[in-house]
Amino acid sequence: MKEELKIKEPIKIRVKDLTNGSKSIYLDMYMNGKRKYEFLRLYIIPENSKSDRVRNSETLKLANAIKAQRIIELQNQSYGFKVNKVSNIKLIDYLQSIAERKSENEVRKTALHAVICHLKRYDPNEIQLNRVDKEYILGFLNYLTTVKQTHSKKEKLLHVNTQNYYYKILRYSLNYAISEELISVNPMDKIKNEEKPHRYRTEREFLTIDELKKLAQTPFYNTLLKKAFLFSCFCGLRHSDIIALTWRDIEIDENKNYRLHIIQKKTKEAISLPLSQESVKQLPKRENEKDSDKIFKGLITLGRTNEILPRWAEQAGIKKHITFHTARHTHATMLLTLGVDLYTVSKLLGHTNILTTQIYAKLVDESKKKAIDLIPNIT
Numbered sequence: 001m002k003e004e005l006k007i008k009e010p011i012k013i014r015v016k017d018l019t020n021g022s023k024s025i026y027l028d029m030y031m032n033g034k035r036k037y038e039f040l041r042l043y044i045i046p047e048n049s050k051s052d053r054v055r056n057s058e059t060l061k062l063a064n065a066i067k068a069q070r071i072i073e074l075q076n077q078s079y080g081f082k083v084n085k086v087s088n089i090k091l092i093d094y095l096q097s098i099a100e101r102k103s104e105n106e107v108r109k110t111a112l113h114a115v116i117c118h119l120k121r122y123d124p125n126e127i128q129l130n131r132v133d134k135e136y137i138l139g140f141l142n143y144l145t146t147v148k149q150t151h152s153k154k155e156k157l158l159h160v161n162t163q164n165y166y167y168k169i170l171r172y173s174l175n176y177a178i179s180e181e182l183i184s185v186n187p188m189d190k191i192k193n194e195e196k197p198h199r200y201r202t203e204r205e206f207l208t209i210d211e212l213k214k215l216a217q218t219p220f221y222n223t224l225l226k227k228a229f230l231f232s233c234f235c236g237l238r239h240s241d242i243i244a245l246t247w248r249d250i251e252i253d254e255n256k257n258y259r260l261h262i263i264q265k266k267t268k269e270a271i272s273l274p275l276s277q278e279s280v281k282q283l284p285k286r287e288n289e290k291d292s293d294k295i296f297k298g299l300i301t302l303g304r305t306n307e308i309l310p311r312w313a314e315q316a317g318i319k320k321h322i323t324f325h326t327a328r329h330t331h332a333t334m335l336l337t338l339g340v341d342l343y344t345v346s347k348l349l350g351h352t353n354i355l356t357t358q359i360y361a362k363l364v365d366e367s368k369k370k371a372i373d374l375i376p377n378i379t
Helices: 050-079 090-097 105-123 134-145 160-179 209-217 223-235 239-244 277-280 304-317 325-337 342-349 356-373
Strands: 011-017 023-031 036-046 148-150 154-155 251-253 257-263 272-277
Touching: 011 050, 023 050, 036 050, 050 239, 090 105, 090 160, 105 134, 105 160, 105 239, 134 160, 148 304, 209 223, 209 325, 223 239, 223 304, 239 304, 325 342, 325 356
Parallel strands: none
Antiparallel strands: 011 023, 023 036, 148 154, 251 257, 257 272
């Protein structure tokens, strides 16, 4: 009988007990006389139900897949082979390729270009995708906390919410690279919670009906932007949808009623909205434009828009800090204030989840409470 050949694997899966009863999975790697550990940020949880057992089974499959990939990488390094044929692609080039894909929504494309711009400043040598590690990511996150941008002729640090958004965009991109088998793990999985930029909860600023009247009656040098902002206040469209709006998207029936039909850039959901007379007033005059022509042709970028809108608000005597998205918040809160039900407002805004709309209902309730609190003591 032939003796069974036993092959000693250079990498083993091990677990570490945690105080919460779960087990943290890590790889114990030993090769060329050196030992190294890699914690995968994967966890075996206590099995209290069938779903827990299924989840643990899937987690172990993933851990074994990573282990197998690591063994291949170690062997390839030993024999001088490349891990894959696209190992030389640069991180920045890969992000650029994602941004150019038609499947990407316009909001994420804009964010990807912003991240690319910052990565070029942070890393002029442009690191290869498969060399991005935890230290590189932490260095980039630290760069985001120190970089300054010019707003209204003043230099300001990036807001922590912007840092958080860029972090998420980079994480999304690296997860995409995993799905395309360009890398085996996302180095951002190794970032500790306290090392990540955390988003601050910000108030959703909106204009009251009186403030909206003030703003509409105040002249502004960028008349196209003024019309676009007010149009958003009266119909709730995002900047990305307004800038892409064509004359073909608006239908006028025999009774001169206007209806808008678009696919939202952010959600890819189709919506059909009746337009109020107030919103129709804000449409630029159509002369010889074709159906395919942009309605708000020449509208400036969202970034530039948010830089100059506060000047208009200041001229109108409004102390709130407004951005273009304030118009969408204004539309939602105005409808709820006027008694429109939550479900209808949700449909008009194109929300896929009514819980998102409920945030505006809370804002209206808080606004009503503040108004009641202004009543002085009389008796």
